[in-house]
Amino acid sequence: MSLITIKNLWKRYGDNVVLENLSLEIKAGEFCTLVGPSGCGKSTFLKMLLGEESPSKGVFLFEGKPFPSEPSVERGIVFQRYSLFSHLSVLENVMLGIELGKSPFLGKLFGAAKKAAREEAVAMLEAVGLGSVLHHYPSELSGGMQQRLSIAQSLVKKPKLLLLDEPFGALDPGIRADMHALILDLWKKNNLTVVMVTHDLHEGFYLGTRLLVFDKVRNDPQAPNAFGAKITYDIPLLREKKEEKNDE
Amino acid sequence: MKRLINQKPNRGNALLLGLLPFIILVIVYVFASHARLQENAEDKLLPSIAQMAQTMDKSALSPSKRSGEIIFWNDTLASLQRLGLGIGISATLGLMIGVPLGLIPLVRAGFSPFIAAFSMVPPIAILPILFIVFGMGEVAKVALIVIGVTPIIVRDLQHRVEEFPKEQLIKAQTLGASSWTLAVRIIIPQMMPRLLDAVRLTLGTAWIFLISSEAIAATEGLGYRIFLVRRYLAMDMILPYVLWITVLAFLADFILKKFTCKLFPWYAKKDSL
Structure with missing residues (x-):
């Protein structure tokens, strides 16, 4: 069974549609990285996983049960x-x-x-x-x-799910490489499930076993908020490649 | 020659520069007093320093003929007791009201407008009510300080709690904190040094209320004494008393500051986080 099940999920603030019709399954043990332009709803999505925000519409399940609507011990955050x-x-x-x-x-x-x-x-x-x-x-x-x-x-x-909200965004490049090694090591040793938001595409490819790209597919110049973001790419990344890179 | 904005004094110079205004003030006073006394030896307005010392020694620092008590220390003790009690109660109330007000939206919705309105009542204007209700004793004087100072501390703490980083609140929840343990382990410990800061800032206000209430109804106290001897134009007693009150206020502030640094070593460093 999937750790997280999402079907036809919508999130809007008033007339402002942030996420539209999202469907997604995340299994235990995955390392999902979320990338996309700023304002495309990836942070909102993370907040929903955390329990800080709740969806407007749709199925949103954690271990088959509705997501707890406030932060809890099952989900850690950095x-x-x-x-x-x-x-x-x-x-x-x-x-x-x-x-x-x-x-x-x-x-x-x-x-x-x-x-x-x-x-x-x-x-x-x-x-x-x-x-x-x-x-x-x-x-x-x-x-x-x-x-x-x-x-x-x-x-x-x-935690059953570890959420990372641009955790290395403020660090120097050298330190960031050390942190990448650390988080991969911890992920492997502790069988973690990780969802990580990053604005660094390279980091997203390097760390994840799965890369999710959030973006708006439709855009109405007259009403920029009428359409929300979707997952435009869902790319599984080969773990072997990662192992190699890790050994370098 | 470097620009003025880049010239920094060394330690000795800084001390000297800091003392300079005090020294100038004393010199100006001594000269002015001398000039007036030269004209009229009976002048009461600017007594000489010797006169002040003599009066203080005779009427305030010698045991009173009637009770054997030393008026000066009696006054000091009475005033400090009232001030300490008033500030202590205010700080405790401030913490007990301010933290829930800032942390719990339901409490804020219920009480915030009331506190805001209550803190607008001028405390001096309700002093007569306090005297009527509590009588002329100690309670009314302490109550005035509490009523005057508590709302300031409450509102200050409420704002501090409201601007508490949301990241820490969420993190604590993911670590298993309930509203209660969040308050006792995270919020209150981090609010303690801020409470002491708030107390320091309200000390001046507390002195105003103390001296006002002592001026109106008391049998001892620093404020009482000043207003009592005012009838005789006894500047030679008023001036040393005012100086003493200033020294006490300064010391209280200084001690609280040191106390904060000592008890909460993380507080001074937190800005870099």
């Missing part, structure tokens, strides 16, 4: 910026997810439970290469390290 908790250290930022899950009232663990959460968080941080800065505050980290932390935060909850 934004481009601003999603780290500035008052917590690197370690506490990752521990927070474990603590929130196990302590519904205080959101804080003590004693042995805290120690276990700490160990789990440290292992996660070492996996993303942040083992040496556990007690720094996020503001003391570089942009690339901040994104590593944001990924670790999400992964510690073992």
Whole structure:
């Protein structure tokens, strides 16, 4: 069964049609990259997957059930910026997810439970290469390290779906290559399902097992908002090619 | 010669430049006072520094003949107690009201217009009501500070919570936070230093309310003393008291600032995030 099932999905704000008649299936384990010109609805689509927005019309299922209409633990998110908790250290930022899950009232663990959460968080941080800065505050980290932390935060909850919203858009090219290697490695090791929005076509081709291109097919110059975007290309990418590239 | 905008003072020069206006003020005062006293030795308007010291020593810093208390410290203690209590209650209320107001749309829809309207009531205008309701004792004075300062803190905190990055709120939800744990683990800890900032900004206002209420009905307090001795044109007592109030206000601000840096080391750095 598909993880995500979408049939004849529409999204409009008033008269402004953003997405029209989208149909799509995403299976567990896929790495989907979403590309398209700005304003073509790929971010809106991601927000719908996240639960921040809901569709206007159509079938929109997560594991066969209607999508939860607010953000939940099944779906992790990594934004481009601003999603780290500035008052917590690197370690506490990752521990927070474990603590929130196990302590519904205080959101804080003590004693042995805290120690276990700490160990789990440290292992996660070492996996993303942040083992040496556990007690720094996020503001003391570089942009690339901040994104590593944001990924670790999400992964510690073992989400069924990991959403990436232009996560590497603000990084230097060299750092970006490191981050690509990291995310592919994590994706493989943890059997993640990833949906990633990017404006970098090369990145989309390089990372994904499937590339989805969003664009408007019809355009009425008199009423630019009358038609929404569709998926114009749905390109499966060969994994072998990726493996090769990875080994380079 | 470098342009003026590129010339930066070194530490010593900066200190000297900072002290200069104070030194000038004192010199101007001493000269003006001397000139007036030269003309009329009984002049009350600009007493000499020696006169001020003498008066303070005699009437404020020596044990009172009637009760044996030292008026100056008594006044200071009474005023600081009222101020501390008023500010403490205001800050607590501010946090308890401001955070839900900023975070929960249903609460905002229900109470925001009321708070906005309530904060427009001039606190001094309801001082008589407070005296009628609470009597002439301590409660009315503390209540005036609370009524005057709380709405400012509430609205400030509400705006801070409203402008909280949406990314953090969503991220926390995907990590399993409920509205409650989101508030206690994410919002409130990040609002604490901002609350202290708000307290610092409202301290001046709190002093105004304190001195007003002390001027009208009190038996001790810094504001009470100033308004009492005004009847005798006792500038030699008023001026040192005003100076002391200024020093206290400055110290309170300074201590709060240091306290914020010490308790919330991440706060000063957060701008780069």
